[in-house]
Amino acid sequence: MEINHTEIDVRYAETDQMGIVHHSNYLIWFEIGRTNFIKQIGFNYADMEARGILSPIIDVQLSYKNPAKYGETVIIETWLKTYDGIRTTYEYRITNQKEDLLVTGSTIHVVVKKDNFKPILLRKTYPEWHQTYKNLIKEEE
Amino acid sequence: MEINHTEIDVRYAETDQMGIVHHSNYLIWFEIGRTNFIKQIGFNYADMEARGILSPIIDVQLSYKNPAKYGETVIIETWLKTYDGIRTTYEYRITNQKEDLLVTGSTIHVVVKKDNFKPILLRKTYPEWHQTYKNLIKEEE
Amino acid sequence: MEINHTEIDVRYAETDQMGIVHHSNYLIWFEIGRTNFIKQIGFNYADMEARGILSPIIDVQLSYKNPAKYGETVIIETWLKTYDGIRTTYEYRITNQKEDLLVTGSTIHVVVKKDNFKPILLRKTYPEWHQTYKNLIKEEE
Amino acid sequence: MEINHTEIDVRYAETDQMGIVHHSNYLIWFEIGRTNFIKQIGFNYADMEARGILSPIIDVQLSYKNPAKYGETVIIETWLKTYDGIRTTYEYRITNQKEDLLVTGSTIHVVVKKDNFKPILLRKTYPEWHQTYKNLIKEEE
Numbered sequence: 001m002e003i004n005h006t007e008i009d010v011r012y013a014e015t016d017q018m019g020i021v022h023h024s025n026y027l028i029w030f031e032i033g034r035t036n037f038i039k040q041i042g043f044n045y046a047d048m049e050a051r052g053i054l055s056p057i058i059d060v061q062l063s064y065k066n067p068a069k070y071g072e073t074v075i076i077e078t079w080l081k082t083y084d085g086i087r088t089t090y091e092y093r094i095t096n097q098k099e100d101l102l103v104t105g106s107t108i109h110v111v112v113k114k115d116n117f118k119p120i121l122l123r124k125t126y127p128e129w130h131q132t133y134k135n136l137i138k139e140e141e
Numbered sequence: 142m143e144i145n146h147t148e149i150d151v152r153y154a155e156t157d158q159m160g161i162v163h164h165s166n167y168l169i170w171f172e173i174g175r176t177n178f179i180k181q182i183g184f185n186y187a188d189m190e191a192r193g194i195l196s197p198i199i200d201v202q203l204s205y206k207n208p209a210k211y212g213e214t215v216i217i218e219t220w221l222k223t224y225d226g227i228r229t230t231y232e233y234r235i236t237n238q239k240e241d242l243l244v245t246g247s248t249i250h251v252v253v254k255k256d257n258f259k260p261i262l263l264r265k266t267y268p269e270w271h272q273t274y275k276n277l278i279k280e281e282e
Numbered sequence: 283m284e285i286n287h288t289e290i291d292v293r294y295a296e297t298d299q300m301g302i303v304h305h306s307n308y309l310i311w312f313e314i315g316r317t318n319f320i321k322q323i324g325f326n327y328a329d330m331e332a333r334g335i336l337s338p339i340i341d342v343q344l345s346y347k348n349p350a351k352y353g354e355t356v357i358i359e360t361w362l363k364t365y366d367g368i369r370t371t372y373e374y375r376i377t378n379q380k381e382d383l384l385v386t387g388s389t390i391h392v393v394v395k396k397d398n399f400k401p402i403l404l405r406k407t408y409p410e411w412h413q414t415y416k417n418l419i420k421e422e423e
Numbered sequence: 424m425e426i427n428h429t430e431i432d433v434r435y436a437e438t439d440q441m442g443i444v445h446h447s448n449y450l451i452w453f454e455i456g457r458t459n460f461i462k463q464i465g466f467n468y469a470d471m472e473a474r475g476i477l478s479p480i481i482d483v484q485l486s487y488k489n490p491a492k493y494g495e496t497v498i499i500e501t502w503l504k505t506y507d508g509i510r511t512t513y514e515y516r517i518t519n520q521k522e523d524l525l526v527t528g529s530t531i532h533v534v535v536k537k538d539n540f541k542p543i544l545l546r547k548t549y550p551e552w553h554q555t556y557k558n559l560i561k562e563e564e
Contacts, residue, residue, distance in 0.1 A: 012458065012468075013306060013451045015299035017190075017352060018255075022295050023198045024168040028436045031165075035435065045435075046494030049158070056208070057164045062201040067258070070299060071469030114159075117208070153317065153327075154310045154445050158438035158493060165436060169295045176294065186294075187353030211440060212328030299472070300537075305480045306454075309447040331440070339446045342485040349479070349540070396441075399490070 002136055004037035004078045010070050020067035026103045027060065030092045033078035034107070037090065041136070043129055052114045053125055055088075059108040065101045072096045083133040085123055086110060143277055145178035145219045151211050161208035167244050168201065171233045174219035175248070178231065182277070184270055193255045194266055196229075200249040206242045213237050222247060224274040226264055284418055286319035286360045292352050302349035308385045309342065312374045315360035316389070319372070323418070325411055334396045335407055337370075341390040347383045354378045365415040367405055368392060425559055427460035429499045433491055443490035449526045450483065453515045456501035457530070460513065464559070466552055475537045476548055478511075482531040488524045495519050506556040508546055509533060 008029055016022040035045050048055065068074050074096050081089040087108055094103040111122050123130040149170055157163040176186050189196065209215050215237050222230040228249055235244040252263050264271040290311055298304040317327050330337065350356050356378050363371040369390055376385040393404050405412040431452055439445040458468050471478065491497050497519050504512040510531055517526040534545050546553040 017297035156440035344483040
């Protein structure tokens with residue numbers, strides 16, 4: 001299975017007064033993992049947007065196991081879970097360098113036109129990407 | 142059912158280059174709704190922390206229906222869904238002033254000691270709060 | 283002098299592990315004060331952007347006197363300091379409800395075209411706004 | 424002169440609806456540069472906090488020359504400008520990979536006790552750090 005591994009140094013600004021990383025930041029870390037996953041398989045999200053295509057999120061699930069702390073480096077693992085031509089599901093696993101499991105989660109995305117947020121088919125607007133995702137899913141089966 | 146209604150003016154800094162509110166901000170809005178819900182039923186989260194009690198999040202579910210935009214005022218509705226003495230589930234519904242449904246979601250929380258993050262029972266450490274939540278849940282049944 | 287007063291409840295997510303509001307958030311609070319100042323004198327920044335005009339920041343000065351804390355409501359005072367047709371300087375003063383001075387600062391802005399970030403004259407593209415700022419400055423003298 | 428160079432990939436969440444990085448994020452990037460500068464000269468800000476010492480910011484100056492954009496990698500240069508035993512001034516310069524100058528700035532810091540935010544002398548509480556800063560400043564003269 002194609003997995004992207006991204007390392008992140010926890011930022012001071014990401015902590016809150018509990019002394020741990022504020023829970024909203026994991027969504028931002030997922031986004032970084034997802035961007036790097038896309039880069040790893042040969043595409044570029046910034047280019048996709050330049051072509052007038054956006055990939056907004058429609059659903060999130062997050063489970064917090066242990067808190068990340070300032071001074072730590074965390075590892076985000078990102079992989080493609082499902083792709084049906086309309087919806088793409090990514091899964092994530094975040095650990096620290098002691099291999100404590102911190103957070104697991106998933107996000108579901110669609111593809112829309114930048115101008116009007118109307119859904120479009122990746123198969124038509126970005127066929128190479130569509131084909132790559134189809135192949136990645138097939139390898140899993 | 143006890144529901145808190147909180148109004149929020151979308152901040153410019155909450156938008157991203159899609160021209161909509163970045164999806165991570167809804168978790169911060171949920172937190173504001175939750176804080177105000179707790180205030181509405183007669184307690185105060187800041188006081189709780191001053192007593193050495195934290196209520197970290199262990200699970201999030203979020204569904205994005207429509208994007209919030211800069212210039213809009215959104216309304217967060219927050220209510221208590223379940224409370225079993227250990228875990229508390231809050232639910233949320235965010236709409237704009239045209240009554241478009243923007244986001245729905247839920248968060249699950251536990252209660253821990255500030256010093257060591259060990260779980261504690263609200264029944265023992267903050268019995269009034271425990272009783273209020275028990276009563277709110279009973280009214281629902 | 284025309285001053286806008288905006289109240290903000292400190293958000294939990296705005297704190298850091300020092301137990302105080304992270305210093306970057308005051309720039310976001312200044313932005314909220316500025317937006318409300320503009321509303322108070324009869325204009326709307328969201329409309330300005332809809333007309334293809336942006337007002338990016340070119341300079342910031344910030345002095346931190348006392349920290350804001352979770353549980354507090356702060357008051358942002360915003361006023362127009364200078365306007366020369368090209369550059370606009372706003373000043374800010376943030377206090378808490380005990381009237382402790384927390385932060386003072388200023389921001390300088392220009393006006394540019396949304397498409398290409400080229401500078402434009404407010405006098406030509408939004409003459410009512412230009413005239414209002416000229417009048418506000420004159421009243422000061 | 425001792426300069427730390429830190430590379431940062433712009434995060435999607437750091438953009439705003441102008442299509443550029445929101446101006447508040449540069450303060451967070453300065454903080455990352457400062458943390459890495461401290462690491463480079465042999466210390467660790469997380470350890471300093473564990474010893475009960477905080478280094479809050481008391482003054483910021485920021486000049487925005489060109490906007491950072493999503494898809495770019497930026498380089499933060501951080502160096503020590505002045506240190507008088509009480510106040511430390513760091514300076515920063517942020518560029519992109521085309522060597523466009525994006526932002527310059529400075530921050531001034533004091534050292535305080537974590538418990539009560541009372542000022543302390545680094546010379547007494549952390550003499551090695553004090554000596555290193557004295558030496559760095561002397562080399563400049």
